Amino acid sequence: MAKLSSVQQKFILHWGEMGTRWGINRTVAQMHALIFISPKPLNAEEIADTLVVARSNVSNSLKELQGWGIVKRVHVLGDSRDHFESMKDVWEMFRVVLDERKKREIDPTVALLRDCVAEAHKDKETDEYTEQKLKELADFFDVTTAWYGQIRQWPTGALTKFVKAGDKIRKLLGIGG
Amino acid sequence: MAKLSSVQQKFILHWGEMGTRWGINRTVAQMHALIFISPKPLNAEEIADTLVVARSNVSNSLKELQGWGIVKRVHVLGDSRDHFESMKDVWEMFRVVLDERKKREIDPTVALLRDCVAEAHKDKETDEYTEQKLKELADFFDVTTAWYGQIRQWPTGALTKFVKAGDKIRKLLGIGG
């Protein structure tokens, strides 16, 4: 994988750009792309050579990816160096990322919103309207996270079934469409 | 709203941080927070004064927010200046943002992935495994976007019903849990 094919390059560059759009460092995302499409575990040097970035950069970015839980350190027989491979299943990979983002970002946000609502209710300076809007936001996150909590444990493939069952679901819930 | 209450400040700052985590400029997110919790439409100067940022910055950020479709220009009787207000309904607001992100980021990604898969299938340099993984990614996005296409048109409140109907849904889809 030292030399990338045109297709591999295209994908890795695009994935890097996607990363930046979602608050993920470009090279972290590129590294993830590379490891994800690699048929075999890669060591740090291979990664650095392939993407033309410094070893130190690779080291830090690998730690980041492992922090997200989507890349794991593995060992290759007869090679003392650390190797890295990606979580293989796409569905599980996104589930892991979403779980992590929920933990890091959504949960603290809901907590803060609840605090704000409580405080706003007491103080005199905060407008009634503001309090209402913050409450709506908090409720929104509560519902969506509860809902995510349900579907996250569906087996892979259930979502496809769900899409196909569209009408039935609507009837079951008694909603228009 | 020229002077912010402690609660308002806390929320606006947090929302700004959240923005950066999701690839949105901090002050753009702060401005959105401010406009969202404001009981009345705000003009550019008020926003600049309240958040202590330059008018030019406000002008650009407002354009950005309008580009996302979650802030609109409105007029106030007896005032020639432009005023701005946020989309009021939280659910619709997030629907709009998700639609936009799908259009800007997901759709082009799927298109690129399909290109990559097709090209990889022809060329000799790209590993079979890589092709397989890219296909899985593309399929993943196809299913999730189709699924989003369904629930995005559910009326507000349907998601709550959905959460409560958890078991029934699972049975209907014939999946374990």
Add this chain to the structure above:
DNA sequence: CTGTCATTTCCGTATTCACAGAACTTGCTT
């Protein structure tokens, strides 16, 4: 114990991005 290889940490530089202020444009008012 010593030397080698792999990895991580540290630090200064470089690149990128955000932003303020000025210049410019538009449109209204008289």
Add this chain to the structure above:
DNA sequence: AAGCAAGTTCTGTGAATACGGAAATGACAG
């Protein structure tokens, strides 16, 4: 038609972040 107010665009500066290279640490073999 000149002046003013509001809004936008442009440009240089500053801050934040990313990154490369050097130094340090750790792991192992002889």
